[in-house]
Amino acid sequence: MSEKQKHATAYWKENVKYLSILLAIWFIVSYGCGILFKDALNEFKLGGFKLGFWFAQQGSIYVFVILIFVYVRLMNKLDKKYGFDE
Structure with missing residues (x-):
């Protein structure tokens, strides 16, 4: 496997990890x-409404x-880390 493919594989694994965590948070909420x-x-x-309803x-x-904004920030950092920020 070439060095470029290793970077792409590591990038994708980290991306899937971030997605899994953020989607789990969204599911829980x-x-x-x-x-x-x-x-x-x-x-x-909260604001006159029951918190469960809110x-x-x-x-x-x-x-x-x-979570969308958090994902964008994480992906910008990840792009810079792996050199895909062009």
């Missing part, structure tokens, strides 16, 4: 907080948008 932990979170209020309706969307 959207499914976990909005459905599984709804009853426990509904004990608290996560199901608004919070998971906000977290998703934040």
